[in-house]
Amino acid sequence: MVQRTLSDKLAILSDAAKYDASCASSGTSRRDSRDGSGLGSAGGSGICHAYTPDGRCISLLKILMTNFCIYDCAYCINRVSSQVERARFTPEEVVSLTLEFYRRNYIEGLFLSSGIIRSPDDTMADMVQIARTLRERENFRGYIHLKTIPDASPELIEQAGLYADRLSINVELPTEPALEKLAPQKSARTIRKAMAEVRLRHDAAKETTHTGRAAPRFAPAGQSTQVIIGADQTTDATILKNSSALYAGYGLRRVYYSAFSPIPDASAVLPLVRPPLQREHRLYQADWLMRHYGFQAEEIAAEGMLDLDVDPKLAWALSHRDQFPIDVNRAPRELLLRVPGFGTKTVARILAARPHRAVRYEDLIAMGANMKAAQPFITLPGWRPRLLDAPDLRARFAPPAEQLSLF
């Protein structure tokens, strides 16, 4: 094979990594290099250093160690049956790219993933080796996210957690039958067991041992996962129910939803579709409602699929009009959070202001509420909603139907 240059490898191995949605670099342990003993800092909210024309941010150097892979997952550009160009970084190349990009303030750190070469354990061991070199030899204190190979041995997962800020294991497809069909070498059970392993070690690291010493560090920014949307027929209701079980069971920080996107050299078993970006967007909104607004999965996509025209909170309010209007000056936090147009910050500001004086319509604007959305659902001094029973209320929010162009 022709020797590839570093630049060629980077092109191939970042192209291969772009289908992973996660770019988070926040919420890890606080550390810096102010004393000059190393490079990097972390622990605040992450920084997006650039945006590509797909609107996604670049926060981490997101690359594959190699895109050679012995698995044959239909949705993946790197599956063994794909004709895509192959390349492989040496561990030193990954270390050096990470550091040089970091020193120029291009990135917050490294998100390393890999095709499975030889065996899951061999691959995971190489990835751990890269993370260890960055931490121990280079004193790198930036962010490291390692995509964990579910079949790797628990000892390797333990070591990965020692060096990485975040570990992730992708569930890939929302249901077990879909995974069996499209990713024959992967097993939902193995994936869940690996997530359980990460959760247990993460919990253990927060406790002190019986000798009173702090337990060794383990992935302080927790774990996350990714589900591909639109490669199979699973409904949004099932996807969200699945996510809430994952959040509850494994303490996941995030479930990422990735609209299935046509890939070069795609497998013939996959649908020929435009990536369902709007559906992905609605799923993120619904996920947010579950995590921050006290919604249960069953409440949000009651009819199976999310409404693509209006956001899920508004959709819920429109179909539960009997629970509105809500009195902004009396309602408890849980109910205020259900008002369309009120975010968690607005609600916090309302609650902080109420003991001093009654909140009025104008105040809500200053508090950051989206009044166009909130108007029909609230009462407060100087405001009585009129439209709550109007049959065309939904139409006021939904985008106008696209007019057919005459030809």
Added chain:
Amino acid sequence: MRQVRLPLVGTIPAFRQELRRLIAANIPPDQVIWHRGGIGGGTGTDLFAAPATPLPDGPPIPLARDAATTIETALSHSDPERFALAHDIVLRLHGGTLRWGDPGDVPLRRITALAKAASREIHKMHAFVRFRELDGQARRRFAAWFEPDHPVTEAASPFFARRFGDMDWAIATPDITAIFQNGTLRFEPTADTAPPPADGAEELWRVYYRSIFNPARLNPRAMESEMPQKYWKNLPEAALIPQMIREAPARVQAMREAEIAAARPSGPTPRMAAVARQTAPAPAPEGGMDGVRHQAEGCTRCPLYAPATQTVWGEGPVDARLMLVGEQPGDQEDLRGRPFVGPAGQLLDRALDIAGLDRTKVWMTNAVKHFKFEPRGKRRIHQRPNTGEIRACKWWLDQELMLVQPQLVVAMGATAAQSLTGNGAGIMARRGTVEEIPDGPPVLLTLHPSYALRARSPEAREEAFEAIAEDLRRAAEMVA
């Protein structure tokens, strides 16, 4: 009118000092004209200004931390009225005529808005500064040129000092330059406004930027809302954007056409046969406890398998004389894949101790082998298995009974009782009694240890625990 001139470097500490003086001297905000920078810090340009007689220093003004941070951040905004605004607000907060956070106060809303804009600019500076390496030295040296919309350089620079502690760097902006040398951060008025020359890593960065972009998701509006064009001229990657946008539709079209021309079969490639040999699963154990256990791992006889982590099979010696059957695994058992390792398991261990039973000599299992739960936020709430689920899993319990052949089974709680005797009612009345079942060992009924954790009153919990311990002691005698 009093003219106050603040220096370009150290503007905010100087403002704080001047403000203390003004407030101590009772000079109201509308009597002050503020300047930042200017020629040699010389006399003001306002012809009606009073001659600047220096004022004596004033005492520090106590402010709530939130108020102090917001006001200080707002001072990094470029709005020429920011100093007067801050003066007015500090004065009123100090005098008790303004409550911090009052949404009805217009100047307060305005300063909050300035702070928000300045803080966004600080964040963008953290994101969009691009260092270029200068000539090689023992300690590596980097430089950057950045043009913020607001004078945020001083506020934004400590971040770079914390992050790039082991190198020297300088960030030049149109007004001042931040210089970090041998671990010391200082600021100087900018002398050289030429951007540093490009370095070799920049081309690799552009390769990365181009390759990580997914043309099938083209959305330039989302990009520009976060990375507005005004920043582009100092971003080495931004020059690629127009071409990337232009070529995206054609690249997606090419992928589609390749897909439609499905004449090209997707594999099998020569590598696949070799790979198939490597990934062949290990042969499954046949027969015996290991074989049954292996089969149970893939059980889908009821829907409980889907959200649960794993089948929690029984554990203990296969020739145990005593078998304990609980209800189902809980949160910890589900994560660890072992029965009775959670809080109820720990309570059971204590009861076993009192009864003189050695846990390692007992076969411990559950009537239902998957955890049934409802997710609630970050927790999983235990749900009682229904009759269908109990019946589906009885098949596995029967396999365990056949393989272990215990002399006695202890059914703990209603679910185990229902599974083993067909009747889960009235456990309180039945506990401590032994029931016969067809083709099986006698079944001693007792309470589930989790009942002794969950009962309302401490007395009821103590009583339940005593009952379990007593029943286990009886079981120990029966198998002795």
